[in-house]
Amino acid sequence: DTAVSQTPKYLVTQMGNDKSIKCEQNLGHDTMYWYKQDSKKFLKIMFSYNNKELIINETVPNRFSPKSPDKAHLNLHINSLELGDSAVYFCASSHISGGSYEQYFGPGTRLTVT
Amino acid sequence: DQQVKQNSPSLSVQEGRISILNCDYTNSMFDYFLWYKKYPAEGPTFLISISSIKDKNEDGRFTVFLNKSAKHLSLHIVPSQPGDSAVYFCAASAFNTDKLIFGTGTRLQVFP
Numbered sequence: 001d002t003a004v005s006q007t008p009k010y011l012v013t014q015m016g017n018d019k020s021i022k023c024e025q026n027l028g029h030d031t032m033y034w035y036k037q038d039s040k041k042f043l044k045i046m047f048s049y050n051n052k053e054l055i056i057n058e059t060v061p062n063r064f065s066p067k068s069p070d071k072a073h074l075n076l077h078i079n080s081l082e083l084g085d086s087a088v089y090f091c092a093s094s095h096i097s098g099g100s101y102e103q104y105f106g107p108g109t110r111l112t113v114t
Numbered sequence: 115d116q117q118v119k120q121n122s123p124s125l126s127v128q129e130g131r132i133s134i135l136n137c138d139y140t141n142s143m144f145d146y147f148l149w150y151k152k153y154p155a156e157g158p159t160f161l162i163s164i165s166s167i168k169d170k171n172e173d174g175r176f177t178v179f180l181n182k183s184a185k186h187l188s189l190h191i192v193p194s195q196p197g198d199s200a201v202y203f204c205a206a207s208a209f210n211t212d213k214l215i216f217g218t219g220t221r222l223q224v225f226p
Contacts, residue, residue, distance in 0.1 A: 092157075
């Protein structure tokens with residue numbers, strides 16, 4: 001059973017389009033995240049949600065909008081895609097308890113904007 | 115400003131020997147540290163963690179050491195195996211936050 005899954009795994013699209021990436025976790029975790037890994041392989045947090053509530057919102061263009069319909073899902077919608085949005089996007093989840101913060105990652109979605 | 119640094123982009127080690135991966139941090143508010151392993155085309159996989167109240171944590175072949183005064187941690191893998199070949203990321207978080215700050219990774223290659 002896949003703990004954290006993302007769809008699609010690969011996404012190729014043109015500039016200006018709107019696209020969504022879906023994420024689901026079956027670990028029973030209460031917190032979910034989106035990370036971006038850029039061309040320099042630097043992994044940086046974008047958003048986190050706890051029980052459907054936005055907790056972390058880093059300096060991300062407002063073209064990016066996360067949506068959490070329930071605590072097992074966190075989707076990422078991107079409007080008006082730009083070339084610089086090309087990256088690998090990782091979803092993650094965790095259960096914050098006792099001060100431990102292990103996050104479990106999905107396989108990633110490689111987004112290519114042409 | 116990068117708060118978590120892995121200054122060695124790559125490391126090559128012979129099978130059976132020890133691999134030592136290093137990580138430095140600048141933010142004294144960090145109190146929880148993690149190591150992740152990543153294979154190509156996969157997500158990072160949690161490996162081992164350590165709280166700032168400890169200076170060592172061991173799990174099988176993996177041991178993480180924390181030197182708070184030097185703001186330095188290291189991951190030791192003994193003995194190294196070819197399957198350990200991957201990119202290793204160090205990450206840190208501050209008290210009462212779940213925001214992980216990642217280093218840029220070290221590519222470990224274990225050769226026979």
